[in-house]
Amino acid sequence: MKNLRLKAARAGKDYSQQQLADLCGVSRQTINAIEKGDYNPTINLCIAICKALDKTLDELFWEE
Amino acid sequence: MNTSIIRSAGLAAGILVGLFIAFVIIRFANSNKKYKTEYDERQIKVRGDAYRFAFYTMMICEAIAALIEMAEIPLPFENYNLHFGNIFIACIVLSAICIWKDAYWGLNNNRRRYGIVFVVCGLLNAIPVVMTLLNRQQESMSFPYISLMACIMLLTVGAELLIKQLVDKRNGLEEN
Numbered sequence: 001m002k003n004l005r006l007k008a009a010r011a012g013k014d015y016s017q018q019q020l021a022d023l024c025g026v027s028r029q030t031i032n033a034i035e036k037g038d039y040n041p042t043i044n045l046c047i048a049i050c051k052a053l054d055k056t057l058d059e060l061f062w063e064e
Numbered sequence: 065m066n067t068s069i070i071r072s073a074g075l076a077a078g079i080l081v082g083l084f085i086a087f088v089i090i091r092f093a094n095s096n097k098k099y100k101t102e103y104d105e106r107q108i109k110v111r112g113d114a115y116r117f118a119f120y121t122m123m124i125c126e127a128i129a130a131l132i133e134m135a136e137i138p139l140p141f142e143n144y145n146l147h148f149g150n151i152f153i154a155c156i157v158l159s160a161i162c163i164w165k166d167a168y169w170g171l172n173n174n175r176r177r178y179g180i181v182f183v184v185c186g187l188l189n190a191i192p193v194v195m196t197l198l199n200r201q202q203e204s205m206s207f208p209y210i211s212l213m214a215c216i217m218l219l220t221v222g223a224e225l226l227i228k229q230l231v232d233k234r235n236g237l238e239e240n
Contacts, residue, residue: 026104029166039106 001037006060009053010035023052075210093177094170101170114161118154125150145209152217159221163228182222189214 010020017031033039046061091099129146162168169175192208
């Protein structure tokens with residue numbers, strides 16, 4: 001399932017996938033895979049993404 | 065001394081020299097001057113799968129090679145080339161999976177420098193092949209099949225990298 005909230009949060013910060021990837025220490029393709037729902041990140045990477053985007057885990061990764 | 069022992073020693077020496085060169089080159093080709101290529105968690109997972117498939121491929125190829133040797137089927141080259149061929153096939157499988165699943169390039173790899181390394185390695189392996197072809201030494205004992213297989217592997221991997229790069233460019237930097 002696509003993670004549109006992550007994509008929206010990234011766009012809100014005006015970051016490209018590469019910029020977010022650099023902040024999180026992963027490749028651009030990994031961020032792309034998470035946004036497309038092709039890859040489920042570990043909790044450590046989720047936290048790194050949340051910190052980079054100033055969001056909480058619930059806001060980005062919790063499914064209602 | 066037996067010629068096969070001399071040939072084996074030469075091959076072993078060649079592999080050792082190749083390993084030493086690779087050791088030096090890797091440091092030059094990584095952007096942070098580290099020997100170890102760094103991968104993120106997704107890439108590590110993909111590479112794990114790729115190694116598994118490469119291992120299965122090599123097992124199947126080795127079984128086929130063993131059958132060929134048992135059947136004593138005459139080959140235009142010496143039997144040990146079969147085993148080196150299997151190693152190259154496994155390397156191609158490993159590279160192909162990593163390339164198409166975006167796990168080939170590590171986080172600290174400098175792609176341009178690796179490109180130079182690819183070309184240099186290809187040329188180094190092509191030289192003995194071309195020299196042999198020019199000298200018209202086509203006996204099975206003297207033809208450098210291992211260099212030829214290394215060239216084919218480098219060409220295959222290089223072509224895949226280029227195609228992947230083109231596909232990525234065509235899809236745009238950021239996919240929806």
